[in-house]
Amino acid sequence: MRLTTGALVERAAGLAAAAARSGEARVLGITGPPGAGKSTLAAALADGLAPGTAVVVGMDGFHLSNRVLEAHGSRARKGAIDTFDDAGYAALIDRIAGRRPGGPPVYAPEFRREIEEPVAAGTVVGDEPLVITEGNYLLATGGDWPAARARMAEVWYVDLPDDERLRRLVARHHAFGKPLPDAEAWARGTDQRNADLIATTRDTADLVVQWVEPGTDVVG
Secondary structure: OEEEHHHHHHHHHHHHHHHHHHOOOEEEEEEOOOOOOHHHHHHHHHHHOOOOOEEEEEHHHHEOOHHHHHHHOOHHHOOOHHHEOHHHHHHHHHHHHOOOOOOOOEEEEEEEOOOOEEEEEEEEEOOOOEEEEEOOOOOOOOOOHHHHHOOOOEEEEEEOOHHHHHHHHHHHHHHOOOOHHHHHHHHHOHHHHHHHHHHOOHHHOOEEEEEEEOOEEEEO
């Protein structure tokens, strides 16, 4: 089955409409391996909906800080499942999913790639009926990840052939300051180990989106 980005926006609009009728926000999760296009899809969905309909909240805002990772001896594995505050993320998603129009805003952290650190209260969730959250471990079965998943209306898994996904990852790491050999080593090492774990959760998604080319999606 082949769908355009517009068709995915239409499906997201259905979730937003259901949220508006119920008076309680809906949370749409976007997951998949590093470099698959999660943040690109999340932004495309939010931009494709009417203004004020959706806001994007990234799971990456719950990265542990570099100082904490160094103290734990896990700085070299940054991005692995145990280098996130899964309990904090689950608590945030619970607050968002229970929020009703007119209530106080919810502030969410965001991850800044230019400094490789999370920043507190970088995103404001107001009266938007749809909150789109994207990240690697939304379908993970350990820790507090299932509690977050339980508060999401749907979770979509973004897939991509490994050669293209790795190309994008290397380019991204290089663009944000890693020398090319280090960017390639990180993408094929730490990132790939995480991708292998994430791939085991693929079949539990509500929708699998296989990115073929910009603006074209294959869903199955």
